[in-house]
Amino acid sequence: MKEIWELIEAKLTELSPKAAAGLQPGATAEAIAHLEHVIGTKLPQDFKASCQVHNGQSPESPGLIESEELLSLPEIQVQWQIWKDLLDSKTFENEQGSYTSNPHPGIRNDWWNPLWIPITHDGSGDHYCLDLAPAATGNRGQIIRMWHDDPERSLEAPSFTAWMTDYKNKLESGQLVYSENYFGIIDKDVDDED
Helix, strand or coil: CHHHHHHHHHHHHHHCHHHHHCECCCCCHHHHHHHHHHHCCCCCHHHHHHHHHCCCECCCCCECECCEEECCHHHHHHHHHHHHHHHHCCCCEECCEECECEECCCCCCECCCCCEEECEECCCCCEEEEECCCCCCCCCCEEEEECCCCCEEEEEECCHHHHHHHHHHHHHHCCEEEECCCCEEEEHHHHHHC
């Protein structure tokens, strides 16, 4: 994970020094253990290794993932708690039972699951999540896309390492660019549309 981050840092420094400067120092083992205690499960090793290199990014810096903030451990806890409170207050239920999502294979059809751990945030309640409770055909630690107002739940990568490797590869190939309009790193095809 350290090597992946070194390549990402080098590319970010070229594309957007502000984005590169917004990467936070690594998290401590105690901070990781605290989040695991709060969410009630162990985090995948590759995700923990990433957090020990960079504990997310500063909220004021340009968004790293499709112009979304890569969350630090405290911000993950904040976003997770918002969703947990909504779940506990039965917000995702009606007279017929619980709302369900329209997931890709390998993802449960929950609207939200307490073991879907938000790792990005777009400011509107949408996230990329670590899926720590996959369906039978999924992988624990896979990356899924979750929308607050849309039932689609898409599978984005089989693991955090695969997701970060894809991000690194897209940076290196020039597929990802910095956009002032979006205040972050986005796909160049999206930027070309504007």
